Amino acid sequence: MAELRIAIIGGGPAGLAAAATAVDQGARVTLIDESSRLGGQIWRPHLEKAPAAARPWLRRLRRPNVEVRSATQVINADVEAGTLATRGGSLHFDRLILATGARELLLPFPGWTLPGVTGAGGLQALVHGGFDVSGRRTVVAGSGPLLLQVAHSLKRHGARVVRVAEQAPWPRLLRFGRHLGGRRLRQALGLATRRFRTSSWPLAAHGRDRVEAVTLRRSGRSETLRCDALAVGFGLVPNLELPRLLGCREHAGGVWVDEHQRTSVAQVYAAGELTGICGAEGALVEGASAAHHATRTAIPPELLAARERERRFGQALARSFQLRDELRQLANAHTLVCRCEDVPKAALDPQPDWRSAKLHTRCGMGACQGRICGAAAEVLFGWQTSGSRPPLAPVPISRLIASSQEPCSFSTTVKGVNP
Amino acid sequence: MTRFAIVGAGMIGTAVACELAEAGADVVLVHDGPVGGGATAAGMGHLVALPGSPGQTELTQRSLALWRSHSLPDDCETLCCGTLWVARDTRELEELVSQAWVLRDAGTPAELIPAKRLRVLEPELRPDLAGGLRVLSDRAIYAPRAAAELWRRAHSAGARRRQARVAAVAAGQIQMANGTTLEADCVVLAAGDRSRLLWPQLPVRPRKGHLLITTRRATPFIYHQIIEAGYTRSAHGRADASVACNVQPRPTGQVLIGSSRQEGIEHADVEPAILQRMLQRAATYLPGIERLTALRAWTGMRAATPDGEPLIGWIEDGLAVATGHEGLGITQAPATAELLSQLVLGWRPTIDPAPYCPQRFAAKPARRPDPERHALGAVP
Amino acid sequence: MSLRIQLWIDDRAVSVPAGSNVAAAMLSLGGAHRSVHGEPRAPVCGMGVCWECRVWLDGIETRGCLLSAADGMRVRTDG
Numbered sequence: 001m002a003e004l005r006i007a008i009i010g011g012g013p014a015g016l017a018a019a020a021t022a023v024d025q026g027a028r029v030t031l032i033d034e035s036s037r038l039g040g041q042i043w044r045p046h047l048e049k050a051p052a053a054a055r056p057w058l059r060r061l062r063r064p065n066v067e068v069r070s071a072t073q074v075i076n077a078d079v080e081a082g083t084l085a086t087r088g089g090s091l092h093f094d095r096l097i098l099a100t101g102a103r104e105l106l107l108p109f110p111g112w113t114l115p116g117v118t119g120a121g122g123l124q125a126l127v128h129g130g131f132d133v134s135g136r137r138t139v140v141a142g143s144g145p146l147l148l149q150v151a152h153s154l155k156r157h158g159a160r161v162v163r164v165a166e167q168a169p170w171p172r173l174l175r176f177g178r179h180l181g182g183r184r185l186r187q188a189l190g191l192a193t194r195r196f197r198t199s200s201w202p203l204a205a206h207g208r209d210r211v212e213a214v215t216l217r218r219s220g221r222s223e224t225l226r227c228d229a230l231a232v233g234f235g236l237v238p239n240l241e242l243p244r245l246l247g248c249r250e251h252a253g254g255v256w257v258d259e260h261q262r263t264s265v266a267q268v269y270a271a272g273e274l275t276g277i278c279g280a281e282g283a284l285v286e287g288a289s290a291a292h293h294a295t296r297t298a299i300p301p302e303l304l305a306a307r308e309r310e311r312r313f314g315q316a317l318a319r320s321f322q323l324r325d326e327l328r329q330l331a332n333a334h335t336l337v338c339r340c341e342d343v344p345k346a347a348l349d350p351q352p353d354w355r356s357a358k359l360h361t362r363c364g365m366g367a368c369q370g371r372i373c374g375a376a377a378e379v380l381f382g383w384q385t386s387g388s389r390p391p392l393a394p395v396p397i398s399r400l401i402a403s404s405q406e407p408c409s410f411s412t413t414v415k416g417v418n419p
Numbered sequence: 420m421t422r423f424a425i426v427g428a429g430m431i432g433t434a435v436a437c438e439l440a441e442a443g444a445d446v447v448l449v450h451d452g453p454v455g456g457g458a459t460a461a462g463m464g465h466l467v468a469l470p471g472s473p474g475q476t477e478l479t480q481r482s483l484a485l486w487r488s489h490s491l492p493d494d495c496e497t498l499c500c501g502t503l504w505v506a507r508d509t510r511e512l513e514e515l516v517s518q519a520w521v522l523r524d525a526g527t528p529a530e531l532i533p534a535k536r537l538r539v540l541e542p543e544l545r546p547d548l549a550g551g552l553r554v555l556s557d558r559a560i561y562a563p564r565a566a567a568e569l570w571r572r573a574h575s576a577g578a579r580r581r582q583a584r585v586a587a588v589a590a591g592q593i594q595m596a597n598g599t600t601l602e603a604d605c606v607v608l609a610a611g612d613r614s615r616l617l618w619p620q621l622p623v624r625p626r627k628g629h630l631l632i633t634t635r636r637a638t639p640f641i642y643h644q645i646i647e648a649g650y651t652r653s654a655h656g657r658a659d660a661s662v663a664c665n666v667q668p669r670p671t672g673q674v675l676i677g678s679s680r681q682e683g684i685e686h687a688d689v690e691p692a693i694l695q696r697m698l699q700r701a702a703t704y705l706p707g708i709e710r711l712t713a714l715r716a717w718t719g720m721r722a723a724t725p726d727g728e729p730l731i732g733w734i735e736d737g738l739a740v741a742t743g744h745e746g747l748g749i750t751q752a753p754a755t756a757e758l759l760s761q762l763v764l765g766w767r768p769t770i771d772p773a774p775y776c777p778q779r780f781a782a783k784p785a786r787r788p789d790p791e792r793h794a795l796g797a798v799p
Numbered sequence: 800m801s802l803r804i805q806l807w808i809d810d811r812a813v814s815v816p817a818g819s820n821v822a823a824a825m826l827s828l829g830g831a832h833r834s835v836h837g838e839p840r841a842p843v844c845g846m847g848v849c850w851e852c853r854v855w856l857d858g859i860e861t862r863g864c865l866l867s868a869a870d871g872m873r874v875r876t877d878g
Contacts, residue, residue: 047818115830115841125845130819356453367850398709712860
């Protein structure tokens with residue numbers, strides 16, 4: 001059989017491990033990522049410098065059989081035809097590995113649309129992108145292990161982190177700590193800060209043209225802190241747009257996969273946060289497993305065992321950082337839920353479901369296509385978002401006109417790279 | 420009091436519900452999914468004086484007059500953009516001249532625009548067009564909200580609704596997928612192209628259309644709804660797949676781009692090849708469209724009939740229909756609702772119902788419903 | 800001290816380290832653009848999801864967080 005062409009969407013840990021494994025097994029790999037540099041969110045380069053953890057994986061991709069298409073947005077996929085359409089051109093594949101990762105869950109609260117209020121991982125990403133946070137009074141809030149990591153990283157970049165507010169209660173975190181085991185627990189303790197508070201969450205951000213202060217709930221009372229930056233993230237939600245377009249079955253908020261990382265759609269695999277949030281180590285394992293199966297090589301037993309371990313870690317993560325009901329009540333009638341179209345919560349209250357909300361209030365109809373407000377609406381109203389259609393992301397019309405039926409052939413695009 | 424059960428909460432179903440309820444009838448609207456969530460949401464919401472057969476023209480003119488008498492709330496996003504029909508060559512220009520006379524005869528002012536003035540009105544149009552025809556009274560609305568508004572009016576006039584998937588209809592009875600039934604003196608089928616799933620003999624088939632909307636822009640791209648003169652041929656044509664330039668400005672600063680027509684396609688998937696042809700066509704007339712950002716594309720099913728006229732009236736005793744409007748459902752909804760209500764209530768119709776008689780395709784003339792019996796519907 | 804570059808966002812000059820992206824530059828301006836109802840807004844997610852950093856470069860709309868800043872670059876937030 002001719003060389004197997006594997007397309008991998010997403011250049012975070014899962015995608016990198018999948019690419020490195022697949023090329024080791026003799027496949028031709030195209031790795032596609034939206035960002036201009038590989039690494040995903042967790043291994044996002046600072047300015048142009050990749051973090052140490054990512055470098056060995058990046059080195060493994062410097063091979064003639066790997067083509068990296070960075071700064072490339074997938075706008076459509078057709079599994080039967082084996083084609084992917086991107087903002088820059090098309091390509092053919094025999095197997096597709098989805099590793100599109102996760103985004104932050106942002107929940108609306110009064111003032112959350114003020115400039116200077118960002119995601120938690122969002123602020124870290126912006127700092128890595130060149131935003132100067134030094135000297136800024138910063139409050140980090142929300143939920144999940146990411147908060148301490150973000151706070152730590154912001155401090156290293158000169159921020160004055162005045163509070164880290166975790167909504168989960170202390171006993172749950174202790175139980176989670178026991179689950180972490182030696183190495184991870186030591187890592188977590190290394191991030192500990194005396195600014196850390198549990199059972200604490202943002203009630204409102206204040207300011208005229210930008211955030212100037214935040215009021216946090218804390219043991220039945222509230223505290224108001226002056227700040228120049230408020231970084232809030234309530235955990236992660238998988239990026240399901242592409243698997244939904246392909247019709248992949250879902251399970252427990254992520255893409256359903258079997259133990260070989262196969263989705264319900266033939267020739268399509270999913271790996272990493274997409275299949276359930278369990279962190280970078282789980283993502284590496286799943287990415288490698290997917291590539292093994294896609295290249296018809298047996299998945300090494302140690303990977304299968306590690307996969308089980310990381311899945312249990314993911315379950316502990318979900319249990320420990322479960323969102324409290326109070327967070328559903330943060331938005332008042334005037335609080336905007338859809339920030340693209342400025343739709344307030346009051347407009348959504350009478351709507352019976354997500355589709356009606358979209359049709360009758362414009363919620364989710366803006367540029368982000370409901371990626372932010374849809375996830376929030378699932379939490380606030382218990383609605384189910386669904387379905388996606390091409391184009392998966394806004395794209396110049398010239399690109400849709402140029403999208404000929406003839407994808408550029410694989411051999412042409414790698415010619416320049418071949419030795 | 421006669422009880423009417425209307426199947427379908429699109430523009431037609433809600434308009435019929437509103438008309439009957441405001442006439443004092445007992446109305447139940449049966450639907451699943453959001454109000455205005457089918458073809459109503461998929462279309463452009465263009466209230467357009469589209470010239471066609473004398474029958475079409477009469478229904479359209481009556482309907483546009485009724486639309487003007489409705490005062491729609493702000494969230495219906497009414498935009499008085501008019502329509503600018505554009506001709507590529509002298510042959511198309513001649514078509515527009517005769518179109519102008521048809522419209523003027525029907526009472527709609529229509530202004531021929533010389534080639535030179537086209538680009539004054541619409542700077543994004545290509546420079547070598549032959550001329551145009553402007554119909555200033557045409558408007559665009561956001562149809563799902565308009566349907567919601569008509570349902571609100573129906574509801575305040577006493578109409579109720581049942582949210583359930585309909586499995587089958589018969590004279591005087593609706594069967595739901597969940598096993599329950601609803602009895603009524605008269606069932607009105609207004610479920611667009613899906614009506615044929617409930618009444619297979621109905622001469623309606625789906626004509627799939629694609630649309631695409633851009634992201635918002637701060638400055639308007641166009642000021643009128645711009646349609647190529649050949650659109651009417653495409654709309655009434657019988658080709659397996661056709662595209663025509665039909666581009667609408669939205670009050671949000673977005674641009675809504677159409678249109679396509681496909682026969683015999685049952686699946687609602689967005690088809691990149693059709694989208695590509697449709698956009699190419701639009702870019703032929705408005706080259707600058709290539710710079711705009713595509714935000715979202717979708718499809719919808721028009722309910723088409725063999726002769727292009729809608730089906731409005733009795734199918735048999737206890738079962739009436741209002742569908743088959745192809746691309747004109749929004750435009751023709753108020754007059755359709757008025758006519759259907761008059762027929763089922765046994766009132767004298769404002770316009771001649773013959774061109775829309777659902778029985779017109781039958782080999783032999785169908786039995787006419789007994790006017791006495793249907794006069795039961797008359798409101799005391 | 801790393802090399803710095805200067806770009807213009809709606810004619811406001813902003814200086815950022817070389818290798819930065821446009822969203823980082825927008826956030827350092829505070830409210831870089833206005834929402835559909837005129838509220839000031841700035842980048843939020845930093846990772847290509849929220850579109851609060853949408854800008855037009857040479858007439859083409861794109862996301863500032865996925866766009867590398869270049870010295871002398873001019874972008875607009877209003878199309």
